[in-house]
Amino acid sequence: MGLRNDLRSHVCWHVLGLLHRSDRSYNQAIKAYKQALTIDPQNQQILRDLSSLQIQMRDLSGFAVTRNTLLTLKSNAKMNWIAFALARHLTGDLDGAIQVIDTYLSTLTEGAPELGRCFESSELAMYRNSILAQKPNNSQAALDHLGTIENIVVDRGAWLEKKAEYFLDLEKFDEAKATVVEMFERGMTENHYIHSLYMCAILKISDAKIRDGISKLNGTQTLASHISLTPEQKKIVQDAYANELLPAYSDSKAVQRIPYVLLQGDDLRKVLDGRCRKDLVKGVPSLCAELCSYIMVQEGDRFVKPTDPVDIKANPVFQMIVEMVDAYVQSLEASSKLSADDAAEAPSSALVWAWYLRAGLHDVVSEFEAGIVLLDKCLGHDASAVDCHELKAKLLKGAGDIKAAVECLDKGRELDKQDRYINNQTTKYMLQAGMESEALKCISLFTRHEGNAEQNLYDMQCSWYELELAECLAQKEEWGRSLKKFSAVVKHFDDFQEDQFDFHAYCLRKMTLRAYVNLLRFEDEIFGEEYYCRAASGAIRIYLHLFDKPEQDDNKEPDYTGMTSAQKKKAKSIARQKKKAAEKKAQE
Structure with a gap:
């Protein structure tokens, strides 16, 4: 109504844009905002709303124009400067983004809070540095800039990480190593990406593709488990960890574990034997996953984890692990010791966890029946072992008996009703078994009680x-x-x-x-x-x-078009009879 009475009202067009935005009709909202700006081109509120929609719709060129207009209208607003720099960055104008940030900083007077050491100035400085690093062959300039902002940056860890990356780009490996060691001294020993940077430094690797690959690794993966290293390179890494890192950071799990991936044959068996002995006595359910993380196959110059049970079963590391675990089981069953040479007996629970570990290895290669037999033994010794119920259910599901898997997992859930994970897993299995109402009751235990x-x-x-x-x-x-x-x-x-x-x-x-x-x-x-x-x-x-x-809906009214009066009467009578029969069936 407002636009009908006054098409030249920028307020009406602005409100129309807001209504379209609330309905998620973003393109229509942008048109309304632009129409309002033709009437009042200097309305800053409309310009701000338009810029938000443009970045939302990824109209980056339009976003840059709008933010430039806002900056022109109000150049004393810090947010306008930063938003315009961001717009230039997103449009690919890296030099322009840096120029805008530098111009903004030049407008500040000496002693201004924005030039001191605080979070906002630190973030702006690191953002400018990240733009510098995105320019081709500009690592030296980015490194020099890092030196100038050292006293401003509060995120010291990110600053050191970038510094190490730039040193590697410039093939200054000794400086990169020293920077990574400084990060270790700050307590970043459990960050596996930092360990990959350390390996790049000591092995003098600056390849951009390899660096990009290690930045995408997950969990405990590092450079050593990502690419194939030569025997000489493996020895360099092993010596560095044994002589430099392990004495200084002996409590770090990552420093202890990472060199294991470089071992083969008897050397690997020796360290895994020590890990298994300790975890079987403690009863660590994740031991199987830890052992399987060492099973890798080489594809070209990269290592990948095999997924086919046939490939896993043929892997020599898997065969060695199976042989080792079978020896534990046989020794524990015969003498309650992990090996015949042990002086002391292992706890009675060690045999249960050895069976559990062997069942997990059966699961990895899809030997479901053998795994179920071992888990039945575990539950015979300790029926309250929730982890055994969970693994048995997984094996039953793999074998195709989803109903039995639900029953087994639900027994485990009953043992620990406060465990959200096993509750969710039971719900998932119930849904896969078609038990919709039971699944809803199960998941409802961890939702709000009302409603x-x-x-x-x-x-x-x-x-x-x-x-x-x-x-x-x-x-x-x-x-x-x-x-x-x-x-x-x-x-x-x-x-x-x-x-x-x-x-x-x-x-x-x-x-x-x-x-x-x-x-x-x-x-x-x-x-x-x-x-x-x-x-x-x-x-x-x-x-x-x-x-x-x-x-086909049997209760739907027939199409009476083209029928005679007698045919319509007969069709309506049949429809009434079908409807009554359906209602009677529903009541029963």
Whole structure:
């Protein structure tokens, strides 16, 4: 109504844009904002709202223009300078982004808080440094800049990490090693990426592809478990850890463990034997996963973990582990000792954990029946072992008996009702077995007691449950309910993308620029996440099924078009009879 009465009102166009934005019609909102700006081109509030939508929609060139306009209108606002620098960075104008930051810093008077040592100045300095590093062959300039901002930066760990990376780029390996050692002295010994940098320094590796690869490694993986090293390189790493790191950081688990991946044959067997003896006595359930982490196969000049049970079974490291564990089991069964040479007997629980470990190795190579037999022995000795119930359920599921797997896992859940993990795992197995109502009761133990449990799970964006439920319903051919759950997961990801709005202004105001750029890059790839792909493909399959085989509704009114009066009367009578029969069946 406002626009009908006054098309030249920038307020009405602005409000219309806000309404479109609330409806997530972003393109229409941008059009309304631009129309408002043709009437009042210097309205800063409209410009700010427009810039937020442009970065949300990744209209980077438009975002740069809008932020430049805001900076022109109000050049004394720090946020306008930073936002314009960010816009130039995102559009690929690295020199322009650096120039804007330098211009902003030159406007500050000597002694200004922004030039002192604080979080905001530290983040801005590190952000400028990251832009410098993105320029080709510019590591020296980035390193020089790090030296100038050393007294400003409060994130010393990130500063040292960047310094080590630049030294490696410049092939200054001794300086890189010294920098990494300084990080170790600061307590960063459990960061495996830092260990990879240390190896690059002592092995004099500066290859950009290798460096990019180690930055993407997960868990306990390092350079030594990523690429194939020569015998000479392995000896250099082993000597460095044995003579330099281990004496200084003897309590570090990473420093102790990392050299193990370089060992082979009897040397590897010796260190794994020591680890197994200690963990079997303690009863460590994760020992099997730890041992399997040493099973690698070489593909070209890279190491990868095998996934095919046949390849794993043929691996010499796996065969050595199996031989070692079988010896433990035989010795414990015969003499209650881990080996015949031991002076003291092992605790009675050691045999149970040895069986458990061997069952885990059976699971790795899909020998389900043999693993189940061993776990039955474990449960015969200690029926309260939750981990044994869990592993047995996994083996039963692998063998194809999902009902028995649910029953076994539910017994384990009853032993520890405060364990959220085993509760969730039981719920997942129940859904895969088609036990929808039982799964809801199980998962409801960890939701809010008041209200609808499914609604509570939707509000918490519990995607794994909704995906499993959707697939369960699809197996029962309840297409409508299944499609609703798949659509709920898709809606969660739409909400994740929408949640960016909360950060466009916040991150600029709080100066968390590096984290903000990482957020934008993550959001650009969010629709490639596994859960979204499962939900989208599941919904597509249902739509295709319904298109190919439309459901017939017997209670639907027939089409009376083209019928005579007698035919209509007969058709209506048949429809009434079908409806009464359906209602009677529903009551029964």
